[in-house]
Amino acid sequence: MDGAGRAWSRRGVLLGSLVAGAALTGLPAGPGRALASTGAPGRAPVPPPGPPVAPGPPAVPGPVGDGLAHAEGVPAPYIARCFEWGARPPSSPPQIHDVRPIRILVHHTAGPNGTDYGVPAAHALARGIQRYHMDHNGWLDSGQHFTISRGGHVMEGRLWSLGELNRGRRVVEGAHSPGQNVIAIGIENEGTYTGATPTPMLWHSLRATCAYICDKYGIAPTELYGHRDFRDTLCPGDRLYAALPRLRREVASLMGRRVSRTEVVRSGWPALRGGDRGPAVEAAQYLLRDSGFYRGRPDGRYDARTGAAVTALQRAHRAGRPVCGACGADAGTGVLGGLSWPLLARPVRLGSAGVRGGRGAEGSGVPGGPGVPGDDVVRAVGVLAAARNTESVPDVVDGPAWQRLLSGPGTPVPGGGDPAGVANR
Ligand SMILES: [Zn+2]
Incomplete structure (x- = not known):
């Protein structure tokens, strides 16, 4: 782990405790201000992730959002930018397309379901994915637009993805699902959800992040899909895939919209694999x-x-x-x-x-x-x-x-x- 991540981690703990004390105004300048400052004027500052969240009952909220009512739009979750988690510079500048994406693709990393829910572990995850994508796959940067750790920490994936999201008009070309790299925002969720379900912190952050992306880009909350809907993969795992109707409903709710059961239930292509019957x-x-x-x-x-x-x-x-x-x-x-x-x-x-x-x-x-x-x-x-x-x-x-x-x-x-x-x- 590098020095930048450690310093950021300490600040996250400090700000998190301030938030816990409801001292939401007058936050010291720091990473937590950055995202809010690029949003609409007058929007309340959004705090960075709080202290590492211990495993707890499903009601434990994840470390995103400030829980305040906003005059307009969906609350912005705190999303750590590339420099905050210690990203390497891309090998070449990411492409930016002058279009809005029309859907979100949910992925799992297919890695271990670790129990270190802290910020340093989240940053190490983002660096590990970037290393694999650049050094093994030969891509110019991380493939996904955003990453969410099992502790619920949300991070920018490919450079500039967050800035373009905040502006809401253009999209950074990703490398997360061929054929869907521009029209779909890709979110990598730490873990393997074939037999397990995401932590409450991850789930809370995923729905908050999806709601923010949908709001900024004008994407309908029903336009959330699993990677398997478009590729021959089991990603994002049977359990997370099965939770997508719930995710659509909850994202719609965060956006203040009602959606019917027919809208949230998708009739797709079943992901078949060895051992299946029927x-x-x-x-x-x-x-x-x-x-x-x-x-x-x-x-x-x-x-x-x-x-x-x-x-x-x-x-x-x-x-x-x-x-x-x-x-x-x-x-x-x-x-x-x-x-x-x-x-x-x-x-x-x-x-x-x-x-x-x-x-x-x-x-x-x-x-x-x-x-x-x-x-x-x-x-x-x-x-x-x-x-x-x-x-x-x-x-x-x-x-x-x-x-x-x-x-x-x-x-x-x-x-x-x-x-x-x-x-x-
Ligand atoms: Zn995937």
Whole structure:
């Protein structure tokens, strides 16, 4: 740990105790003033994180926000800037795009669920991620826009992300999910949430940070997604992913908005992996067979042969190479997620079912239009419809219809991606 981080840490403790005493005005000049000073005139200063928070009951608030009512907008959480956590300078200047992002992608770091909730540990986490992204991945800086530690400390990821957020008009190009690096803000959350849930401090900071980002950029609180919605990864873990409807609802509440259950529940692409069983796996096997990647008899068991077929599909579409530093562990392991599902579950017109030899969209003769389904595609629809007790399937099974068949009712996960020319760098 370096000297700058230690000095900042001490100041954080000092200011935190002042805040605890409700002495919110007249804070000494320090990191805590910086963010507020770039916000709207008259906004109350926002304190830096308080002292390290010990594990406690779910009601323990995380060290973000000042808890005060603001005349306008959403309270700004304290976000430590790159220089505060001891970041290295980027190897080249980050790109800035003159557009507002339209969504937020939630990630987990897939690292240990540590119990050091202090500021120094948070800063060490940010430095470790940056080191990996620059030295291992060869990126110019941290890939994500923001990082949140298990102690609830929020930090800027890629340089300039915070300044552009505070201005609310432009976005720094990230490297957290190819195809979503400009249109989506990426937040890395420390830990692995496959079987565990985030700490209350992390959760509190995540929702506060999302609310602030949504408010500044004009993003709807329902536009929060998991990395798996767009890539073949288990990120941000089954438990954190399952909490996204709650996150959307709570972020909306922080923004003073009401959202319906249909709006917060998303109907997306299920992240399938080895060992899974059920109708979604069986449908995937039929679709893989239709695409020529699987030769077996679909049985609803995600076995090694199914995984090999998924990996072959991803290689054929150049989707299998590691793309997310923190989530690279899933690359090439046969996870079938939001990137590969649309390759398999192509739009088809069931009215033409029964036509033999069709191969999805190629059979339609209409570029981009619904294709003629092969027998296996019809079987895949049938398996899913039967599992959901669906009486009627729409004549045209497009992306949203496939998502509803696979995941049940909800608002479909949208497509859309970065403008051309954005790479992962
Ligand atoms: Zn991720």
